[in-house]
Amino acid sequence: MSGKNFCLFIPLLFTLCSTTNGDLTGHLQPLGSQVPPVGDVLTLTEIPSPQEFFDQFVKPGKPVVFKGAATKTPAYELWTDDYLSSKFGEVKFDVEEGKKENRSRELFNMPLGEFLKSYKEKDIYLVASVPKIMRDDIYLLKCLLCGGFTDELQDSVMWFSNGGTKSVLHYDAIDNINCLMSGTKELFMVHKKEHAHVLIDKPDGSFSKVDVDKVDLQKYPGLADVPWYKANMEAGDCLFIPYRWFHQVRSYGPRNLAINIWFAHKLEFNSTDCEESPYKDKQFAPLSEFEVTESLGPGLPLLLLDEMEQKPIDEEKFLEIIKNLWNSEKLMKGEGIEVLKEIFKEIDTNEDSLISPEEVTGSSLDEYEQELMELFPRDGDEDDGEGDEDDGEGDDDGGDDFKDEGDVEDDDDENADIGRHEDL
Numbered sequence: 001m002s003g004k005n006f007c008l009f010i011p012l013l014f015t016l017c018s019t020t021n022g023d024l025t026g027h028l029q030p031l032g033s034q035v036p037p038v039g040d041v042l043t044l045t046e047i048p049s050p051q052e053f054f055d056q057f058v059k060p061g062k063p064v065v066f067k068g069a070a071t072k073t074p075a076y077e078l079w080t081d082d083y084l085s086s087k088f089g090e091v092k093f094d095v096e097e098g099k100k101e102n103r104s105r106e107l108f109n110m111p112l113g114e115f116l117k118s119y120k121e122k123d124i125y126l127v128a129s130v131p132k133i134m135r136d137d138i139y140l141l142k143c144l145l146c147g148g149f150t151d152e153l154q155d156s157v158m159w160f161s162n163g164g165t166k167s168v169l170h171y172d173a174i175d176n177i178n179c180l181m182s183g184t185k186e187l188f189m190v191h192k193k194e195h196a197h198v199l200i201d202k203p204d205g206s207f208s209k210v211d212v213d214k215v216d217l218q219k220y221p222g223l224a225d226v227p228w229y230k231a232n233m234e235a236g237d238c239l240f241i242p243y244r245w246f247h248q249v250r251s252y253g254p255r256n257l258a259i260n261i262w263f264a265h266k267l268e269f270n271s272t273d274c275e276e277s278p279y280k281d282k283q284f285a286p287l288s289e290f291e292v293t294e295s296l297g298p299g300l301p302l303l304l305l306d307e308m309e310q311k312p313i314d315e316e317k318f319l320e321i322i323k324n325l326w327n328s329e330k331l332m333k334g335e336g337i338e339v340l341k342e343i344f345k346e347i348d349t350n351e352d353s354l355i356s357p358e359e360v361t362g363s364s365l366d367e368y369e370q371e372l373m374e375l376f377p378r379d380g381d382e383d384d385g386e387g388d389e390d391d392g393e394g395d396d397d398g399g400d401d402f403k404d405e406g407d408v409e410d411d412d413d414e415n416a417d418i419g420r421h422e423d424l
C-alpha cells in the first residue's frame with residue numbers, strides 16, 4: 001500500500017535531480033571529478049622492443065606505463081639534491097614562478113644550486129631542457145633504440161618541484177616518454193579523437209583554458225562525460241604519452257623530479273637500423289650518445305593520410321581534420337576556410353566531392369602547406385609563450401613554448417616550439 005506513493009515519488013525525485021544537478025556533477029570541482037575514468041592506462045613490467053612499441057602503442061596512439069623502467073637510469077639513484085648541487089650547482093636553468101600552469105607565468109633564470117636551496121619552500125617549478133653535460137645520467141629505453149626514433153629526438157626536459165604542480169589540459173604534437181625519478185604523478189588522459197569533449201580554446205591552440213581546479217561545466221560541457229583514462233606514476237615509472245592525446249598532469253612531493261624525451265611522431269617504422277645498430281641487444285643507451293634537435297616531423301600530407309585511415313573523406317571531414325592539425329584560429333575563420341575549400345577542390349581531381357588517399361598522395365598539398373604557413377601561422381609557432389610544463393597521458397583506443405637555454409653551458413639544443421606543457 002505504500003507502493004503507490006513510492007512510485008510517484010521516485011520519478012519526481014529523479015526529475016528534480018536531473019534538472020538541478022544531474023548534468024552538473026563535478027561543476028566547479030577539480031578535473032576528473034565530473035565522471036569516473038573509463039579505466040587505468042595499461043601497465044607493463046617489460047619494456048617492448050622498438051617494433052612492438054611502434055605497432056602496439058605509437059601507431060594506434062595508446063598510452064602505457066612502463067613500471068620501474070627508470071630505475072636503471074643513473075639519475076634515478078644518483079641525482080640527490082646534494083649530488084646535483086655539488087656537480088651541477090653552477091648550471092643555470094629556467095624556473096617558473098607558480099606551480100599551477102597558466103602559460104603566462106614569469107620565468108626567471110637561476111643556478112641549479114640556488115633552486116635546490118629554495119624549492120622546498122617556494123612556489124617555483126624548474127622546467128628546462130637537460131643540458132648536455134647532464135645527459136650521461138639519462139638513459140633512453142630499449143623501445144626507442146632503433147626503427148628511426150633516435151633520428152628525431154626533439155627535446156629532453158627536466159621537471160623539478162616540491163610537488164603540487166598542475167598543468168593545463170593540453171596536448172603535444174609529438175610523442176613523449178616521461179620518466180619519474182622522485183615523487184608521484186597523476187594524469188588525466190583523453191584520446192586524441194575526443195575533440196568534441198575537450199575544448200581547446202585560445203590563446204595558443206594546444207591547450208584548454210579550463211581551470212583544472214574548478215571545472216566550469218557551463219563553459220566546458222564536454223568535460224561532463226568525457227571518456228578519460230587515469231595514469232598513476234610512482235618513482236621509477238615511465239609513461240608513454242601519445243602524440244595529440246589530451247592530458248593534464250598533477251605532481252606530488254615532497255620532491256618531484258621527472259625527465260622526459262620528446263620524439264617526432266612516426267607514421268612508419270623503419271627497421272633498417274635495427275639489424276646493425278650497436279644498441280640492438282642493449283636494454284638502455286645514454287642520451288648523450290644521440291643528437292637532440294628540433295626536427296620537422298611528418299608534414300601535412302602524411303598527417304592527413306594518417307587521420308583519413310585509408311578512407312575517402314568529404315569536405316566537412318577534411319576541414320575538421322585540418323582544423324585539428326593546424327591549430328590556427330585565424331585559419332578557421334572566413335578567409336582561411338575559403339582557402340581550405342579551394343585546396344580540397346584541387347586535391348579532388350575526379351570531382352566526386354570526396355578526396356581519397358590516392359588523391360592526397362598525388363596532390364601538391366606539401367606546397368599548399370608552405371603557403372598556409374605563411375598566411376596562417378600556427379598559433380603555437382607564433383607565440384612562444386614561456387615555458388610551461390606539461391606532458392602526460394591515457395589508454396587506448398587514443399607547442400610551443402620555446403625555452404631559451406641561453407645560460408646553460410651548451411645552448412645548441414633549443415628545442416623550441418614543440419608545444420610543451422605540464423605533464424609527464
Ligand SMILES: *[C@@H]1O[C@H](CO)[C@@H](O)[C@H](O)[C@H]1NC(C)=O
Nearest residue numbers: 097098099102103104105106
Ligand atoms: C599565472 O600565474 C602567475 C603565477 O602564479 C600569476 O602571477 C599570474 O597572475 C597568473 N596569470 C593568469 C592569467 O592567471
Ligand SMILES: *[C@@H]1O[C@H](CO)[C@@H](O)[C@H](O)[C@H]1NC(C)=O
Nearest residue numbers: 147148268270271272273274
Ligand atoms: C630508413 O633508415 C635508414 C638509416 O637507418 C635510412 O638510410 C633510410 O633512408 C630510411 N628509410 C626511410 C624510408 O626513411
